[in-house]
Amino acid sequence: MSLTRPPAAPAATPLDEHRERNADDAAVRDIQARIEEAGVEFVYYQTVSLTGRVLGKVVPARHLRRNLERGVNMHRTVMADFQVTRSGDLLGGGPEAAEFTALPDLDTFAVLPWDRTVARFLCRTYEPDHLPEIGGRPLAADARGNLRRVHAAFTERTGLHLRSGCEPEMTWTGPGLEVFVRPGTSPAYHADCLELMRPIYQKVIRYAQELGLDMIEGDYEDPGQLELNWGFDHADRTADRLVTYRQICRQVARELGVTASFMPKPATGMMGNGCHHNLSVWRGEENVLADPAVRELHLTETGRHVLGGILAHAAGSMAVMGQTVNSYKRYWDAGQFAPAQINWGMDNKTCTVRLSANGRLEDKLPDAAVNPYLSHAVLIAAIADGLDNAIDPGPPHAGSSYDGDGSGFGPLPLTLREALDAFVDDRVVRSAMPEEMAALFLALKSDEWARFCGAVTDWERAMYTEAIP
16 A cells, blocks of 8 residues: 655745744743833834845834734835836836845844834845745845855854954034134044034934944044944944944934935045944954964964955955945045055055054945945955965055055056946955845946946036137
8 A cells, every 4th residue: 555645845945944033932022021111112124225225114013023924025126226227227126026025133123212112123135935946035135134144154164253343434514513624734533623523423322322332432534524433243243233323323413403424525635434344353252363472463374364365356346345436536535544556554544454453454445335244245255265265465565555556466446337347357256245136236336337427517517618619
């Protein structure tokens, strides 16, 4: 007598596994208690587009358990900011494409300090269940989820993980924020200018601390330019905190009636807004870039290979580190602390990568508009290549990089178009993204470049309106 075996149960998908984690009773009860204690009525379910824009939906808090299991759905083209190309095509799938499912990460729950009736989750995104073959897979265009996967794979293969801290410079403008600058000088570190920003930095720091950022120091750098820093951590958490910090700044600007901008180069002659990434690579609780027994600045052999990988792929990563047309204006004003060539130095602020105290590598390429999920994923890929191939970074640069004649790592791209070409040519950098994400990022930024090339600017009008005859 033959027996027919029942069909095997389908294998659990990544979406199924995420839902199972979200069903943890203890974690859910803790969140519900926090909701009741704060009086939360509404919850944002947020994710981040390829350009770093925060996306989301708002749901009444009473539907918490439903949304922890089912998430929320959004149209997949939001991952490309609903951008329509100059030829009229909607990037990322077209209007007929299926929605994606965004499922919250429980450890990102936070009550908004400026309105405690509202809380938020950050989400990872997946293909919806109903799609054949790919249902439940991670959405290829999800930069946040991709960083987690890239980092986890790097750790599994090498036993190492990346920690980072960001230095987000930004520009604040509005009534009462104007400063006097004596010709030939800078307002950098001027205590009176910092005092002028007191209402801003106080609100930002207070809100940031309540949202889990360990705020450590800040300073005034150029007219309207403020930099406020928080402690370094696992790269995934640092990326989440940078996105949160930007939302805090936008909220503070609304409350104070001023403008908060992360535009990389606000005006000609002004300092650019960078977002330097300070990097260290760890095995457990040991930073493998430096030997703690050596007091002077130095790199271990492993540290040299990590640095070599970052430099070897600096040009290919530029489209990510400086993702806007405006980003490249930051590199054209020589002498304003932005890199001018691909090199490294010992505590040398003119270099692309600066070795600072405690075994940290400061990558100065990323600017204030960077998507931190993409930048960290690309850095992990570059570091892995440096380790795999024992890439030598060469000797440190001595003196000013602005007077140098280049290095062995090629030129620094100076326009978005040059950077996109370098991105296409760098297999390692592209490997930090799923193929679909890399293609969408390239299409998104190529269209941005095309739009810029077709736009008439104030500079052109000033140069040519009455130049002939």
